[in-house]
Amino acid sequence: MGETRRPEHPGAPDPLHVPVMLDRIVELLAPALDTPGALLVDGTLGLGGHSEALLRACPGARLVGVDRDPTALERSARRLAPYADRTHFVHAVYSDLPRALDEAGAGEADAVLLDLGVSSPQLDETERGFAYAHDAPLDMRMDRTQDLTASEVVNTYPPAELARVLRTYGEERFATRIARAIERRRAQGPITSTRDLAELVRAAIPAATRRTGGHPAKRTFQGLRIEVNAELSLLERALPAALSHLALGGRIAVLSYHSLEDRMVKRALAALATDTTPADLPVPLPDRQPELRLLTRGAEPPTEEENERNPRAQSARLRAAQRVRRPSPHAPS
Template sequence: MNTQPPAGRHVPVLRERCVSLLEPAIDGEGAIVVDATLGMGGHSEAMLSRFPGLHLIGIDRDEEALALATDRLTPYQDRIDLVHAVYDEIPDVLDDLGVPGVNGVLFDLGVSSLQLDERERGFAYSFDAPLDMRMDTSEGQTAADVVNQYPVQELRNLIRRWGEEKFAGRIADAIANARAEQLITTTGRLVEVIRSAVPAGAARTGGHPAKRTFQALRIEVNEELDVLERAIPAAVEAMVLGGRMVVMSYHSLEDQIVKSVFNSRSKSSAPKGFPVELEEHKPELKRLQSGTEAPSAAETAENPRAASAKLRAVERIRDRRAA
């Protein structure tokens, strides 16, 4: 396996902003931060180099990414624990390491540059490859399994829901007809099938016709939104008082999940009309900005994949465990 990324491939999204938001919580001797989506280690490297007292726990389900990050973070090997896991397993990872709580958590969601750029992984619709899309290639169903085995109604539903694709019905029907003649095993053939189903006018104005379907398949294969719904509350519970969490999402479904947790936990839970706000009703989180932040034009120019990023950040202001 090649563990050397091509020059210029990996530009961490909103790196400086992420580090500055986490800084008040992780700039101290013995502070612990979890990089829940380690990738190739760009954000982690920035934090470790800036904060000499910091210990970092890096989590990733992609073994190739872990190998790259391990190599990149070698200068800090006495201050890191890198773990092959999915980010909803944060409680188990911390328990295995004997860590009762952490000062910071970073999530950089979605597909990584590594996964997009490795053609054989099958994440991209821009070149032909085996139809895989697994972030962890050691287990689980592939995108080809989904495309060839799911009933047409289930395909229609997931393309509409996860891909937010208005032509989901037409695409699902086209897939069903195509696979009846020959199984769909490559990204190139799937793109051809999708193109045949999407009206030409829509393709000219709505971007690549396969973009939303590929997104839906990737989410389904990796159970991304189900995992995220478990991971964000688990990460909140892992933070100590004063801890901070930064989350970058890249489409509305991810952001809705993050927003829901952050909003609900940054409000009082006291019943309406309750005369006194008890300690257990007080907010657990404080939002660190209004709404979301987006990359600057300069950053998007340098790293086009940052264009759709939405950043949210919170601080833990009440620790239920201490109550």
């Protein structure tokens, strides 16, 4: 998150690319990467800012960088070229972490990082259609090799399903009004541009609401982006995959930018950080002891200083944990 323009020279790190909560991520994950050959899996590589800092701080560590966006992989590979002998890149969604480990010839990871949501290059590349501030085709695909686009969602989903997407993923309280407005408009012809959609949403929302809370289309665009990229269903699969492949003593850090994402992360970590010994037993059972130790108290936000320096960090919430016990072989999956 946080890049506002491309570097002037291809392959050079962008001085305005500010990875969110960078120092805290390094502080949390570096202790798990201090032995030669320790493996970091960055499941959402983006421009590689977090990974670069960890490779620099941990000279014996190796990286498996995963991203669903081929453009992000190309750019991060150039950025991380000084560490080429310690890096391996995989084009995949982060729920495919086991496959990424297999491709790298590894069975488990010593550290896992997931920086969720849309990346800054995707926001800033106007033609990707993520931003309501610029006119572009309604696309919003993080991986442009997939078929489903925002245009298809907007122009073909039944109004009730469209309202569900906006309400659930965008947390938009006027979801039904917006869906009905979209239905009326697309009867005249397809909605094909971000500007058309943003203006339609603005007109559908009550005037009093439009005057507060930022751009009226913000929540609609968020809901469509999450639907197009199946972000929550991927996260639901990615968390158990990442945790089950975390080495003993290994650490995981997850940056969320949406309350639904953070809730899912909280539940997944808490479930494995709990003693599940039945309450009627007098002593704790060894195979029911916590598998994880939480490293953050609740969800940590960025500092006020970081929010001022990098406004895109404001909605970030960080949770981290360390594996302290291997799962029992007979434990239910």
